[in-house]
Amino acid sequence: MAMAEHVKRFHGVWPHGLKGLVSGTATLLFFFFLVVIAALLNWMNIPIIRMTSFGQPILTSPTARIHHDRIQYPLNCSTSNTTETCPDNYPSVFELEESTSTETCPDYFRWIHQDLKPWKSSGITQDMIERGIPSADFRLLVVNGNAYVEKYRPGFQTRGAFTIWGILQLLRLYPGRIPDLDLLFFTGDKPQIMKRDYKGRNATSPPPVFHYCGEKAALDIVFPDWTFWGWAEVNITPWEQMLRAIKKGRERIKWEEREPYAYWKGNPRVAANRIDLLKCNLSDKIDWNVRLYKQDWRKEMGQGFRHSNLEDQCTHRYKIYVEGATWSVSEKYILACDSMTLMVKPRYYDFFSRSMVPMRHFWPIRRNNKCRDLKFAVEWGNNHTREAQTIGKAGSRYIDEMLRMRNVYDYMFHLLNEYSKLLKFKPTIPLEAQRVCAETAACSEKGLWKEFMMQSMVKSPSDKLPCTLPAPYEPRAIQASLDAKEKITKQVETWEAEYWEKRNDKKQ
Template identity: 55%
Template sequence: MATSIVASTKKTIKIPLNCKDTTQTCPLNYPSRFKPAISSSETCPDYFRWIHQDLKVWQETGITRETLERAKPNAHFRLVIKSGRLYLHQYDKCYQTRDVFTIWGILQLLKMYPGQVPDLELLFLCHDQPGIWKKDFTQEGPNATWPPPPLFHYCSHRDAYDIVFPDWSFWGWPEVNVKEWTTLQVAIREANERVRWKDRVPYAHWKGNSYVSQERRDLMQCNFSDKCDPMVHLYEQDWEKERENGFKSSNLEDQCTHRYKIYIEGRAWSVSKKYILACDSMALLVKPEFFDFFGRSMVPMEHYWPIRPQESCRDLKFAVEWGNNNTEKAQEIGRRGSEYMMKRLEMKYVYDYMLYVLQGYGKLMRLDVTVPDNATEVCSETMACPITDGGLIRQCMDDSLVTYPSVKTACDLPQPYGDDELKRFLKNQESAERHVEKLTNDYWEVQNKILQKGKNKKKTKSLSIV
């Protein structure tokens, strides 16, 4: 059953998935343009403001053919959008179906906003870590390498130039039985209603693959034991066993059972952030190195509780202690974080973000957009119709299929941050982190004094006996 992103009106044009054509070619009757009947009266969420920051580096020079082609060694595929149709030249296969659902998502965007995505060419990287690092590009001198090549990617870093784009899992991650985001939002919302915050296990929870990074392996050292109670429950996720057992113990909506949920990066950012924050639990974010497209406007102590990587065990224990002693405040942080995921990250906003970043990118094109001879046109039909095994890949596609152009315009793109405004915002984030650090350090200073006092008392008692 297709997820309907828009409501049906007399002016809508239905775009069904046509699998009757056995030649599996792209239909010629896709609408080339559709004027939404309803004007947007809302401003996009604040994280849209970062689009300007991500594209700012090419504002003066634009993107020439030479600049674009320098991104090719880092790319898995090239996408060309011309006259609203999409063409693919694949250089290398991505891990699992990352490329499949990234391309699928862009195809749904083209159906949601016909005629609004400009002609453009882009190169896309599917790996975990960014590919365009600032240290490799200089503006002056005989060896100047400016501007950097534009490369689209799922995450970036303060020391990288990758253009951040929504990751594949918004349309589904069939290899681990993760449904598309709209379906999963409904399931998580129902789970939040089933187990209220105060009735949840008063500990912190994390479940995942710890072998992908040293930070996660270090986290596992914080686990509960018979000797002490560090207030965390950490579980290793064996995906091979899960697949064999039909994913019976890995449903994300079934993991909203603790008051506190831990987010920690893997090889880079992790798609798990949105699922963890959506749970109504107070999210404990081990300070990330990398960022996705939606998280940069989140604020410590408003949407989550910050955890220092180098002090993760001590910080996690205090966070749980603090939350259990300040239940209303902890519950409110959890609620605001969840609300951010449920309301500011609806699929409509995900598509709006994609639209604006591609429109902004398209304006930077200083080249003739051409379809390479070895590129293939792709559409929903060529991707979905050949899959007839009834498996999870086709299910995710069917669930995320856009069948109508949007009857409502995209939200209004907010103005970019001014330099002073951005500095203030980042300073406020840092200030909130320092406040938590002080609370944590003060707590452990008191605990150490109590421990030392106990040791001295025991030592005095021992001497008196002698």
């Protein structure tokens, strides 16, 4: 009962004429008593039982009004050597705050509709799933709120393990809100489902396969990559921790005081595009205004990753993004640095980058003209420092605001919900599938693998609804956006042509 009501009832039992003798003193004593009791409850952290709107009891603490401040389901690892099992006491619902309000999701969520469009008219059948198995590393099902995985082949490093871990955290964040579903996932680099294989009169419907990136010629369904929960093999922490570190790192050197060159550090051996980039490095003959460094991950592992901290790499005014075998997870780390990103024209895209705009979030660089483009971009930036700094900050602000971990989870939430609506069958658990949960995924891990899982673990259900999914793009809007980006890129190329023409005239 509320304190005010206790006081009100107390006054009601005494005649008004006696208040001069005892009511004033008694009221003060009783009020003091209530304050002491409340303080003791708060100090002892005694839980209070409340009922959810679903009629289920929830334990709450007086000091924790927001669910994210409470541990509702910690990791329950057994002390024996037996195989971990999934607890049966995971919450099946979550309670919303009374004042909760739903925001509209970022604009890039609209691409969810586009990625699922190939199955909009036909739906997704069980036969499509079966035909997609040769292209997948694992199959994941959600049935009655529980997750099950059937593994087909080992993926590269622990990509699959941390991807599954991420989906498990989604189930913990929004318990009871993820519908039954059956999906296939590929953890490699190159897209698997190519449009050319499903054209013609006798072509079958394409199988739906989830993947980290897509391209114009592919039908892969784009999903957040594993590094949002950590890349233990190269000591890259989960995204929330990594972004905080980069934010601190970018404050160490003001933009104007940074090296006035374009910086890149990475593994060039994974792609001809990167090997070609190395030709632009500083030499005795010419300075293309770039400083490029090879990353030897084996050497770094042996030295404890002392020279590969991403938060220490915000030292130049300009940073180069160039794809590896396909897209690269480095994109978000490079954009987060506040340096103007010089983006070598990408062939592939991830889930968040399609709504980025050249000359607003990054400077476009052609693949077949890298050195000259890079030199001009740096020259332009050093002569237009305010504009260059604005582009750099806009890119990092996009990452800071649009790629918050809550948005990553909400993107996953809406993608899986929209996908489930297309299923033409009721998902059933395959005989070879194993139930997975945080305990089965993390309890047996050690070292950085265990540490990163603990850092990225969702410890309590959300007390807010996911953001509201915006409507799909109209086809004309998509084409208009592509045309606008192309027009901006052509304008930059025109500026560059004029720049080199003037330099040649001076030489003559």
